[in-house]
Amino acid sequence: MRNIVFATNNTHKLREIRQLLGQVVKIVSLKEIGFDEEIPETGHTLKENALQKAQYIHDKYGIDCFADDTGLETDALNGAPGVYSARYAGEGCTYEDNVNKLLLEMRDAQVRTARFRTVIALILDGKTWFFEGSVEGEIIKEPKGVKGFGYDPVFQPAGYSLTFAGMPPELKNSISHRGKAVEKLTRFLKDYF
Numbered sequence: 001m002r003n004i005v006f007a008t009n010n011t012h013k014l015r016e017i018r019q020l021l022g023q024v025v026k027i028v029s030l031k032e033i034g035f036d037e038e039i040p041e042t043g044h045t046l047k048e049n050a051l052q053k054a055q056y057i058h059d060k061y062g063i064d065c066f067a068d069d070t071g072l073e074t075d076a077l078n079g080a081p082g083v084y085s086a087r088y089a090g091e092g093c094t095y096e097d098n099v100n101k102l103l104l105e106m107r108d109a110q111v112r113t114a115r116f117r118t119v120i121a122l123i124l125d126g127k128t129w130f131f132e133g134s135v136e137g138e139i140i141k142e143p144k145g146v147k148g149f150g151y152d153p154v155f156q157p158a159g160y161s162l163t164f165a166g167m168p169p170e171l172k173n174s175i176s177h178r179g180k181a182v183e184k185l186t187r188f189l190k191d192y193f
């Protein structure tokens with residue numbers, strides 16, 4: 001099995017990606033290659049950030065790798081927090097701070113539709129590819145569920161009465177933004193190898 005580094009410092013993402021892709025390639029973490037810094041993330045789009053993260057690790061170690069950049073876009077807030085989802089409530093904020101800020105900003109919003117969007121950038125044998133996935137849903141008024149991470153407790157995918165934090169991880173993975181992007185990556189890698 002080929003080794004591919006997943007350039008993330010987010011252990012939740014690492015767990016999800018290993019569940020989804022672990023049969024096709026060996027996912028190596030940043031910790032396993034001895035990298036323990038923050039990767040710069042200064043782009044203004046998910047695609048720019050995903051590429052920046054993958055490129056940073058590729059430039060430093062010269063190894064095959066991929067990175068995921070994800071954002072939650074709400075219609076009531078014209079797409080916010082979007083590409084700024086990780087630090088929506090400020091530098092060093094927690095997931096809970098972000099969720100609270102979102103609920104506050106949307107307290108009077110009638111339109112509660114939103115989507116998660118993921119872009120994965122893959123650098124393999126020196127060439128770059130992108131894979132995207134998204135899922136539509138709505139922002140509920142109070143957090144529900146304890147699984148998942150980030151905005152999962154307030155995101156209810158369309159057609160479900162559970163939030164991502166209220167459903168088993170396998171179900172989230174089978175319908176989620178990241179799940180869909182990884183499905184495309186998996187198909188690509190199976191063909192490639």
Ligand code: ITT
Pocket residue numbers: 007008009010013041053068069070071072085086087095098148149150151152164176178
């Ligand atoms: P890396 O950049 O190291 O991969 P990160 O947490 O900074 O980790 P992003 O830049 O993609 O990742 O930030 C996206 C933020 O969006 C993340 O911190 C979460 O708050 C949220 N997020 C991402 N994926 C999510 C998911 O599947 N469910 C809920 N929230 C998610």
